[in-house]
Amino acid sequence: MSKIVPADDANIALAAGALRRGELVSFPTETVYGLGGDACNDRAVAAIYAAKGRPSFNPLIVHVPSLAAAAALGEFSEDALALGRAFWPGPLTLVVRRQRKCPLSLLVSAGMDSVALRVPAHPVARALLTASNLPLAGPSANPSGRISPTNARHVEEGLGDKVAMILDGGPCRIGVESTVLSLLDEKPALLRPGGVSPEEIAAIIGRPVEIAAPVGDVEAGLHGPGRLLSHYAPDRPVRLNAVNAQAGEALLAFGRNAPHAGITLNLSETGDLAEAAANLFAMLRALDRPDVTGIAVMPIPEVGLGIAINDRLTRAAAPR
Ligand code: AMP
């Protein structure tokens, strides 16, 4: 049965209910259709990664209804405030530091201290944000490696079995993703080109924008030397494929038969990979304590979300 429903008030209310229960809903924005989930709910965010089938945890854009809502989640400098006032609602995503007590899932930030925030202009997206009263994680609603969807049918073809419903708001007006601008470093850096140009941004903040990613190469921009994704790693050394913890080590366990001795956290007692993904970053941080010599990690099956989990753990364990 088709999941596509007209984006009227009644269906938006149903969609908001589904989101509050942790389910996924696809919704139109002015750029492309988003795969929406409660950005504060680790399990909902894990379900987004699982649905897209990404082999790694790329951080997701969080959609909020207003600049004030964005500034409650992230730290907004004068530049960030000026850009929000100039371009929101609209196709600009700002990457800023998370507020100290930010309620957003760590998984939405791929474990980092930063968050990407956007206020969409599409009336259906705005109505859904209001009705759900939730910040919504919303990457493009396509399986990893496929083209971003610009109408409800595209979403149904790619992810129809993964969502509670698809709100049909017609074709997207812009059809390309938002511009992603990082304000984390001294120089504002363009991570992804999109609807708002670097010149328009420079005109607002009164200084030039650094082009971090070659056009169309977001992955290289993010993972290249010194780029953002490589920054977060635990302070303690990480040892993979551990059977148990050695003296002084904390254990990041997985599965039913895991040992319980010492400082141990279990990603999922039942061996559920979505639960493990939901717990990954919070547990890694909790075990990264000054009183342990290292973090021993039990093996995670290399299937489904396990591939993304292992990708992250391998990078955490890499020599640095
Ligand atoms: P999307 O698939 O549309 O959600 O695109 C998300 C893109 O936003 C990622 O590929 C990154 O380029 C960028 N992004 C999101 N969150 C962050 C973050 N915390 N730090 C840096 N870039 C981010």
Ligand code: MG
């Ligand atoms: Mg995408």
